[in-house]
Amino acid sequence: MRILLVEDDRKTSEYVAKGFAEAGHSCDVLGDGRDGLFQAQRESYDVLVVDRMLPGLDGLSIVRSLRAARVGTPALFLTSVGGVDDRVEGLEAGGDDYLVKPFAFSELLARVNALARRPPVQEQKTVLKVADLELDLIRREARRAGQVIELQPREFTLLEVLMRGEGRVMTKTMLLERVWDFHFDPKTSVVETHVSRLRAKIDKPFQAQLLHTVRNTGYSLHAPR
């Protein structure tokens, strides 16, 4: 996957570019906002990772200009201030995701993966399927191996998010944002508790495990390999 990183802090950009390279992605790095905007328009990238504060042109303006020029490349903001207002500003400018510095590389990688593989046009799927697990979005019903599984409404959302991200790592923070709309770090094991309850319902009674824990990062739902 081709990633454009616009970041003026050398240490950060080296660290991130090295990580992307190790994960098998190619990553171009630019330190100036204007160069970043120019490059993003000239070449075709799968994902843009843009720092909010940049010399030349700030990240918000880069993404705003790109969207005005009808460049729809998914963009992720790196921000050092994670206030809600900054987050909302970033999303309103046309960003697709945001990540507050300092961040763990695994978190960034998970988010970039989720962005890149997001289908360009959201298909109106009404039934999600992973192996023998089915989620009917219309009837709000989960079934595995033909057996109906009773889910609480929030468990249903959790499973839906995990199934939509099939095969990808969903970090705890991503789940907190997407399932519970929490934009802060809880001091208790909220995610673990709910994931383990979900697992008890969808995995425990069956042979093959679908919901996997990715150590130090998050969770991933995929068919047994």
Next chain:
Amino acid sequence: MRLASLRHSTPFRLALTFGVLFIVTFIVSGAVMYHMLSAGLARQMDASLHEMNSVIASTYAPDDMEDLVATLNSYVNLQTTKDGLYSLVDPKGVRLAGNFTAIRMRPGIYTIKPEDIGLPGSGRFRIEVTQLGPNMLVVGESFSDMDDLLRIVLVSLGWAAVLVVVAALGGGIFLAARAQHRLDAVARTMLDVSNGRLDSRIPLQGRSDDLDRVGMQINSALDRLSGMVEGMRQVSADIAHELKTPLNRLKMTLDDAIRGAARGRDVGQLLADARAESNQINATFEALLRISQIEAGARRQRFQNVDLTEILTFVEEVYASVAEDNGQALNLLPSPIAAFQVQGDKELLTQMVVNLVENAINHCPPGTRIDMSLVSAHAEIVLRVADNGPGVPAEERDKVFRRLYRLDKSRTTPGSGLGLSLVRAIADLHSAHIGLADNAPGLAVTVSFQSV
């Protein structure tokens, strides 16, 4: 006070402007009065002249001049001063009676000088000329009486003007100086404050006038400001102190790792510890930033109607199982009222309730019961999170809201000491009052909102 500084003083300028305005008004109204008085006097003079003329003329009969001559001469003799002019001349210009010989003039009223009619002397006269048969009657009066009167009026106006100027300027300067003196006190105080003496206050006169009110407002703003500065000083000292410990731990762990690596040992665990430590430091900074952003108050612009019942229901849904896994029970007590609306930020209010519930979960042993409830009382909505855990000693209840304050001095329970500070900041943003009480046993936190 020096004149140069007076020139730039608002009270003095005001006083000067009003003084000048007052003086100009006085002069204009004096001029109008003088003009009207002299016009009135002139009309009156004409009227009396005409009346005298009529009286004299009425004694005239075409065949008998005796009465007329006698009347005219008696007027001449009766007058006390030499101000009257009386003359009756025949067609040939010969004086028949009176005190001067008039030259021939057309009938009418004139203002003349003595030499115009061939008389010595000065001044001006008003004369009325009437034709009585072939003869001409001239009756006149000097302006000197009227001029005397007008001169007196003018002189008194002049003296009054002097008094007015002195009073307006003197009084203005006196009042301006007094106001300036008080403004100078305000300026001195502000200078003191900007020089770092935050306890300096504006002296008040106790008259509750406008300057006193402004002074009181500035003083109370200074009170708040110095409180905040003191708080900030306290907080930065706390932060520096609090972060030294984990930074030191981080440094020691890294030292260990470096030493271990030099001896070829596996340092993976040490590095993981170091990362965990730095994550904790980051989380502390993140929380501090968040608190200060909330305290900045910008989010108040995005307030909407928020239903607190909805938030509590959501928190119960998310945290009941977390509490259960912890051997505790989280309940939302039923309320007779369906909705509790307040003006607020839903995300922040959710975080506030989450913090309170997580606090209870983290600081209470298994078997604890945590109850959330909403009641409406005295135009207030009271949100309550209560547990029957160990509680908070009464003397500690104020301190737990301080940033980085930890009840658990050994720091065995998770937390950064910022959870309740954040709760406080969110409550303050919503103008809600927060209180800690003894739940006998346990702790009850109440957040009282003003109802919409």
